Amino acid sequence: MRVSGLEVREIQDSREISVVVDGFRLWYRIPLSLPFVKSGDPFAAVALLPAMARGESLDIDRDIPVSPKLVQGLSLLQEIHHSWNPALKVVPVRATTAPATSLHAGAMSFFSGGVDSTFTFLKRKDEISHLVFIQGFDFYTHDGNVAAFSVEDISNLAQLSHLLMKPRGAVADFIKAGLSERTLQALSRFAANGLGPEALEEALAGDFERIINRTSIYDESRFSGVKLRPETRECLAKPAAGESPARLNRLLLEDAFPLEIARRDSSAYRTAVARNTALASNSGKTLIPVATNHYPFGYRYNLSRNLTQGSALAGIALLLGFARAFVPAAYSYSQLIFLGSHPLTDPLWSTEGVRIVHEGAEARRVDKIVRIAGEATALANLRVCFDDMNVNCGHCPKCLRTLIPLRLLGASAAPFPLGPTALALRKTPITTEIEKIFFLENIELAKRTDKADLHAALRTALHRYERRKLLGDLDKAFFRGRLKRGFRRRAGAPPAMRRIDTIPPQD
Amino acid sequence: MRIENWDLREQLDTVEVSADIDGFRLWYRLPKSYPVSRAGDPFLAAALLPAMAKGEKLEIDPSLTVSPTLLGNTAVLQEVHHTWNPLLKIIPIQAKTTPVEPINPGAFSFFSGGVDSMFTFLKHQEELSHAVFIHGFDFFLDRDTFRIAVERNAAFLGGFGKTLIPVETNFYLFGYNHNLSRTLTQGSTLASVALLLGFPRAYVPTSLSYNEIFPSGSHPVTDPLWSNEGVQIIHDGAEARRVDKVRRVTDSPSALANLWVCLEDMNVNCGKCAKCLRTMISLELVGASAVPFPALPTPKALRRVNWKSEPIYLKENVDLALHSGNKELRRTLSACLRKIERRQLLKDMDRVLLGGLIKRARRKISKANPEVRRITAAPPED
Numbered sequence: 001m002r003v004s005g006l007e008v009r010e011i012q013d014s015r016e017i018s019v020v021v022d023g024f025r026l027w028y029r030i031p032l033s034l035p036f037v038k039s040g041d042p043f044a045a046v047a048l049l050p051a052m053a054r055g056e057s058l059d060i061d062r063d064i065p066v067s068p069k070l071v072q073g074l075s076l077l078q079e080i081h082h083s084w085n086p087a088l089k090v091v092p093v094r095a096t097t098a099p100a101t102s103l104h105a106g107a108m109s110f111f112s113g114g115v116d117s118t119f120t121f122l123k124r125k126d127e128i129s130h131l132v133f134i135q136g137f138d139f140y141t142h143d144g145n146v147a148a149f150s151v152e153d154i155s156n157l158a159q160l161s162h163l164l165m166k167p168r169g170a171v172a173d174f175i176k177a178g179l180s181e182r183t184l185q186a187l188s189r190f191a192a193n194g195l196g197p198e199a200l201e202e203a204l205a206g207d208f209e210r211i212i213n214r215t216s217i218y219d220e221s222r223f224s225g226v227k228l229r230p231e232t233r234e235c236l237a238k239p240a241a242g243e244s245p246a247r248l249n250r251l252l253l254e255d256a257f258p259l260e261i262a263r264r265d266s267s268a269y270r271t272a273v274a275r276n277t278a279l280a281s282n283s284g285k286t287l288i289p290v291a292t293n294h295y296p297f298g299y300r301y302n303l304s305r306n307l308t309q310g311s312a313l314a315g316i317a318l319l320l321g322f323a324r325a326f327v328p329a330a331y332s333y334s335q336l337i338f339l340g341s342h343p344l345t346d347p348l349w350s351t352e353g354v355r356i357v358h359e360g361a362e363a364r365r366v367d368k369i370v371r372i373a374g375e376a377t378a379l380a381n382l383r384v385c386f387d388d389m390n391v392n393c394g395h396c397p398k399c400l401r402t403l404i405p406l407r408l409l410g411a412s413a414a415p416f417p418l419g420p421t422a423l424a425l426r427k428t429p430i431t432t433e434i435e436k437i438f439f440l441e442n443i444e445l446a447k448r449t450d451k452a453d454l455h456a457a458l459r460t461a462l463h464r465y466e467r468r469k470l471l472g473d474l475d476k477a478f479f480r481g482r483l484k485r486g487f488r489r490r491a492g493a494p495p496a497m498r499r500i501d502t503i504p505p506q507d
Numbered sequence: 508m509r510i511e512n513w514d515l516r517e518q519l520d521t522v523e524v525s526a527d528i529d530g531f532r533l534w535y536r537l538p539k540s541y542p543v544s545r546a547g548d549p550f551l552a553a554a555l556l557p558a559m560a561k562g563e564k565l566e567i568d569p570s571l572t573v574s575p576t577l578l579g580n581t582a583v584l585q586e587v588h589h590t591w592n593p594l595l596k597i598i599p600i601q602a603k604t605t606p607v608e609p610i611n612p613g614a615f616s617f618f619s620g621g622v623d624s625m626f627t628f629l630k631h632q633e634e635l636s637h638a639v640f641i642h643g644f645d646f647f648l649d650r651d652t653f654r655i656a657v658e659r660n661a662a663f664l665g666g667f668g669k670t671l672i673p674v675e676t677n678f679y680l681f682g683y684n685h686n687l688s689r690t691l692t693q694g695s696t697l698a699s700v701a702l703l704l705g706f707p708r709a710y711v712p713t714s715l716s717y718n719e720i721f722p723s724g725s726h727p728v729t730d731p732l733w734s735n736e737g738v739q740i741i742h743d744g745a746e747a748r749r750v751d752k753v754r755r756v757t758d759s760p761s762a763l764a765n766l767w768v769c770l771e772d773m774n775v776n777c778g779k780c781a782k783c784l785r786t787m788i789s790l791e792l793v794g795a796s797a798v799p800f801p802a803l804p805t806p807k808a809l810r811r812v813n814w815k816s817e818p819i820y821l822k823e824n825v826d827l828a829l830h831s832g833n834k835e836l837r838r839t840l841s842a843c844l845r846k847i848e849r850r851q852l853l854k855d856m857d858r859v860l861l862g863g864l865i866k867r868a869r870r871k872i873s874k875a876n877p878e879v880r881r882i883t884a885a886p887p888e889d
Contacts, residue, residue, distance in 0.1 A: 079746035083717035333590035334722065334885065343728050344717075362586035466859045473855065478846050503718070 001051040003043045004061040017319065019043045019064075021050070023198030024151075024300060029291040033104050034208055035321070037353070040064035040095055042319040045311050045349050046294065048074055049340075050301040052081060052088040054194060056176050060095035067100040067351035070318075077348050083137045083337045085503050100353035103321030108132050108288070109328065109359070110313055113276055113383040115402060116328035119368035120359045124326060124380055131280045132288045132320065133314030135269045137305070139389055142262040145456075147246040149223035150211035151201040153262050155295055157190075158302035160260035161200065162497045165191045170222040171256040175211065183207050208261075212249035215372050226256045229304050262296070279381045289371070290316055304499035310341035317356055325354055329361040335437050336361075338502040366405050366441035373411040382415055383458070392416045400428065401438040404458070408442070408449045425457040430465035508558040511568040515543070524569070526550045526704060528557070531684060535703055536675040540758060542705075545569035546607050549703040551600070551734055552695050555581055556724075559588060560882050562596035568759065572605040574735035577702075584732045588721055590721040591885050607737040609828045610705025615639050615672065616699055616743070617711055620660050620767040622786060624753035627712035627743045628664075629759055637706065638664050643676040644689070644696050648773055656773045663765040685865040688881035694725035698733030701740055708745040717745045719819050722885040750823045753789040768800055776800045784812060785820040792827045806839040814843050821847070 005020040012028065017036055018027035026046065030036060040060040051058040052195035060066055074093050081088045106129030111117045113133075121128065133143075142152045154160060164187060167173045172334040179187070183203035190200045211217065218236060228236070232251040239248070254263050271288045280287040294315070298308040305312075310327070317325035327346050331337055346358035360368065374377050383389065393399050401473040404425075420428070429435055439462050446455035475483040498505060512527040517539055524543055525534035533553060537543070547567045558565040567573060579811050581600060613636030618624045620640075628638060640660055642653045653675075661671040678699075683693045694711070702710035711730050720726060728743035744752065756762050767773070770780040777783055778801035788809075789799045804812075813819045814821055828837035857865040880887060 004606055044696065082719045083748075272794050333587045333728070336720075338718065364591050463859070470852075470855055470859050473852055 001054060001056045001445060002048060002059045002061075003040065003047050003064075006038070006043075006061070006064050008038075019061075020374050021047050021297070022300075022330060024201075025293075026297050028316065030320070031288060032118045034288065037103060038064070038318050039098070039100060039318075040065050040066040041070055041100060041351055041354075042060045044070060044074065044093070044095060046297070046308075046315040047155075048077065048093070049081065049088065049303055049308055049311055050298075051091050051093075053301045053303060055089035055091060057092040057094060059244050060093075062096050066093075066095040067097035067353070068100070070349065070351045071095065071097055073348035074338060075348065077345055080345055080348075085501065087500055087504060099244040099322075100318075100351035102323040102353040104129070105323055106130065107324035107326065108317070108320060108322040109326035110134070110316075111276060111280075111287070112138070113272070113279070113381055115365055115372065115382070115384060116330055118382060119363065120326050120328040120376050122371060122375055125283060125285075127324070128285060128326070130288050130322065131276065132290055132316060133273060133276050134271075134290050134313075134316065135266075136292035136295050137309075138295075139268070139424070140262055140293070140385055141264065141266050141269065142293075143264060143266050146250055146264060147213055147244060148208075149250075151205050152293060153208070153259065154201055154204060155262040156260045156299035157197060157201060157204075157296065158255065158299050158499070159497050160204070161187055161191050163257070163260065170219075170224055171226060174217065174222055175208075175253075178211050178334060179204075179207050179463040194301065201300075204436050208253070212246045212253065213244065216247050217230055217252055223252065223256070226252075228252070228255050236410065253307065259341070272383070272389045275381060275383075279377065282377060288320065290320075292316070298393060302499050304501040305340075307340045307500060307502050309339065310346050311349065313341065314356055315329065316348070318349070318351060318354055321354060323353070323355065325356050326359040327356060329358055330365075331361065331437070332364045332367075333361045335364070340502060365401065365438055365443050365446050369402065369405045370409060370445075373406060373409045376413065379406075379411060380413060382413055397431075397435055399441065401435070404442045404454070405445050406443050408454060409453050422453040422457040425454070426460040428461045430461060436462065436465060462497040508561060508563045508883070509566045509568070509570065510529050510547060510554055513545075513550070513571050515545070516672060524549070528554045528681070531681055532677075533681050534677055535700065537672060537704070539582050541672065542610050544607065544610055544703050544705045546605070546702075547573040547602060548577050548607065548735055549699040550820055551577065551581070551602065552699040552702055553681070555584065555600075556595065556687055556692055556695055557681070558598050558600075559585060559595040560685050560687060562598060564598055565600045565602075567602040569598070571602075573602045574607045574737070575604040576606070577733070577735040578602060578604055580732040580734070584729060585730075586746070587862055588884070594882055594886065607705070608770060609707040609737040611637075613637055613706055613708070614708035615701075615704070615706050617641065617700075617709075618660065618664070618671070620656070620663070620765055622749060622752050622756060622766065622768060623712035623714050623744060624663060625766060626747065627648065627710050629762055630744070631710060633670070633710075634788065635669060635710070637670045637852070639672045639674055639675065639700060639704065639709075641674050641697075641700060643679050643823065644693075645663050646795050651686070654771050656767075658764065659767075659774070663761060666761055672704070674704075676700070678889050683881075686879075688883045689724075690880060691724045691884045693723070694730050694733065698726065698740055701738055702733070702735060705737055707737065708739050710741050713742055713745045714749070715745065715819070716748045719748075720745070724884055726884075727785060748823050749820055749829045750789045750792075754793050757790065757793055757795040759795070763795060764799055775879055778802075778804075781812070781814070784809070785817060785824065788824045788836065788840070789827060792824065792833055794830045794831075804886050810838050810843060812843070813849050814847055815850075818844065818847050 001022050003019050003021050007018050009016050014029040016027050016029045016031050018025050043068045044060050078090045082090050107127045108130040109120050109128050111131035111133050123472045140155045163172050165175050165395055167176050186200040186203045189196050235248045254261050277287040294312050311329050341359040343361055346356050350356045384398045384402045385392045386398050387393050403419045406414040508529045510526055510528050514525050516523045520539050521536045522539045523534050525532050542589055551573050585597045587739045589597050610885045611645045614634050615637035616627050616635055616639035657673045678696050697711050701787050727742040734740045753845045768782045769776045770782050787803050790798045791803050826842045
């Protein structure tokens with residue numbers, strides 16, 4: 001895998017720094033006023049896991065040297081990741097080296113406005129001079145002419161190719177039927193062994209552009225299984241005479257492939273930047289918004305965001321060059337789950353100039369929420385939702401695990417809807433061991449705060465999960481998973497798309 | 508808790524460094540030919556966990572300064588240990604600081620002759636100048652037994668042009684005085700010896716690979732935090748599983764001949780304890796000959812072994828059996844593994860469906876005295 005062609009250009013009020021990795025131009029946009037580290041460090045960090053997933057050597061262009069300390073770190077990082085998941089191979093890294101220096105004496109912290117980053121911000125307020133807010137890691141949108149469909153509109157190539165290889169549903173069938181022979185060939189090649197992502201991206205973008213510009217793709221029965229957002233329905237109801245069908249078709253495709261095709265909407269990002277800037281400047285800190293197309297980059301290699309989280313953040317820290325960069329931890333030391341951001345791995349992305357610090361693992365999520373609940377401004381700014389950058393929906397698992405402790409603590413001004421009643425909470429599905437961790441924390445808090453109804457409701461939900469898990473374990477131990485496979489067959493559920501994660505699949 | 512009355516005393520060919528910690532005289536004895544650290548660092552490392560267990564402030568006599576790096580790191584070490592086990596309290600430390608420098612040139616690795624330390628030794632043999640063999644951390648033996656082990660290991664290392672440093676300590680008693688388990692104190696004890704010797708680099712061979720780590724006194728997150736300006740402590744070998752290490756050891760006939768893993772005897776592998784068995788099975792599976800072990804028990808006998816504490820190693824050996832195509836051992840070990848899994852399932856069923864009724868009833872019926880529970884890195888699960 002080759003990293004080459006460093007380019008720096010100005011786009012409106014931001015500076016774009018980019019390189020080509022394996023035919024993909026990976027870019028970062030930072031405010032014009034900010035200096036940046038012109039080296040191979042940020043790109044070596046983000047390209048390591050894709051190279052390991054492909055089992056290919058990582059070659060960094062000679063023009064952009066890499067810090068010798070980072071090179072050493074990369075070799076340890078490879079040992080750790082390979083031990084966690086042998087699907088990630090240990091690969092040679094070839095680069096010229098030059099020690100890095102820092103550009104700012106101060107400290108930055110990554111900041112999304114969620115529980116972990118708000119906690120770190122409050123805890124390290126005295127040391128932190130800048131907060132870094134990223135667009136393009138958790139959420140990804142892409143702006144541009146609606147009639148044009150570019151490579152950058154594909155947000156998850158691995159998943160899109162999976163859906164098109166085995167189409168389930170009328171829309172995917174329809175799209176597949178409209179693909180050119182060249183695209184179909186690129187699709188089978190990529191689906192078979194992950195080869196030729198750039199050829200597939202270009203072919204797909206060309207076909208999609210043709211499809212959206214032809215005639216309306218809407219057909220009631222074709223889109224019957226797709227949840228259309230209000231904007232799409234409005235556009236359907238009032239077709240403007242003589243207007244090209246591109247806008248409507250794009251909205252329809254975005255709704256049909258919400259994870260795979262990027263939305264044309266960056267207003268949410270702008271709102272979030274404005275909100276977080278206000279919070280930062282209230283405390284005399286500066287918010288640095290950084291936009292990137294890392295999201296589609298990781299998915300090009302089918303890497304889960306759990307896996308790439310640490311390296312994606314490290315890449316930005318190394319680009320900005322603050323002497324210290326805090327990476328807020330999601331789990332405490334006692335809950336260490338093998339994740340891309342881990343106390344063992346995060347510091348290994350450091351260079352001579354930038355020390356990356358995994359921060360806040362001494363506190364559990366519930367401890368952090370207790371701390372935030374006592375700080376009105378930080379609490380009012382809290383945004384944790386999986387589904388929306390600016391509004392906490394109150395239903396998704398992340399909203400639930402946050403609003404429950406806030407309710408237990410009686411934090412009245414919390415920016416959340418009321419949330420489910422105790423009775424409804426009993427039925428909350430817990431689906432992963434990770435979710436169970438947060439339930440256990442909240443059960444403990446409910447006990448401590450004497451909220452008997454919530455305590456009972458949470459315990460009921462937990463018991464249901466434990467009984468189900470037990471059943472799964474029994475199936476595994478006595479029937480080698482036959483029951484599970486039988487259920488899946490009966491439900492006719494499609495085999496899920498498996499991303500490459502920190503650890504191999506457990507079943 | 509107070510560290511005071513530091514003392515250095517020469518006795519024949521050894522030197523003894525000691526200090527009083529809360530009235531207990533903790534000592535280390537090593538060959539006179541090595542200069543030792545005169546800082547408080549080794550004793551700070553040894554006393555931190557006991558002080559946390561007692562929830563007491565740790566004071567170090569001002570005549571004994573400690574490294575500012577180590578002192579800074581103890582804040583993180585305390586956070587980690589307190590999060591793992593809240594019984595270990597965060598405590599203030601009062602000490603005067605002075606940066607330290609390396610004392611002895613070279614690099615060493617801790618060495619017992621077991622699989623982990625043999626692997627680390629072979630891996631880093633180019634860089635290593637010394638190996639340190641400790642007596643008094645795990646258990647106390649009669650001195651003759653220790654002397655024989657020292658001679659054996661010194662001869663082995665001599666073959667590679669390396670020097671063995673035997674170190675004796677009474678840490679064993681010190682840790683148990685505070686009811687701390689050895690798995691909890693392992694990292695800090697080794698660190699205290701490394702800080703005393705002051706080699707610029709000290710390797711701590713690990714027993715668990717990165718994908719098997721759990722809260723434990725020697726851990727890739729905590730071990731490096733015991734370093735100071737003069738000594739870098741390195742948790743080594745976590746990239747390899749035990750079976751990978753056994754395979755590596757078999758590449759060196761002299762290492763294989765010197766391999767000693769037994770829980771029961773310091774000089775002979777009994778061939779019956781769990782540690783001997785897990786090693787013998789891997790050796791059989793990689794087709795090693797001339798192994799310093801008795802013959803492997805029959806499959807029938809292997810099925811009767813109590814593998815309760817061995818699921819990780821058992822799984823690794825099942826994998827290895829699968830790769831090496833040894834159907835008989837694979838079947839035998841898989842059956843043992845399934846037995847452990849089923850027993851665990853029964854326990855889970857009791858816990859989830861009956862709220863632990865059966866467990867309590869069994870305890871009552873057997874009238875077993877509750878065991879002495881030592882403080883471990885993580886709280887007990889039940």
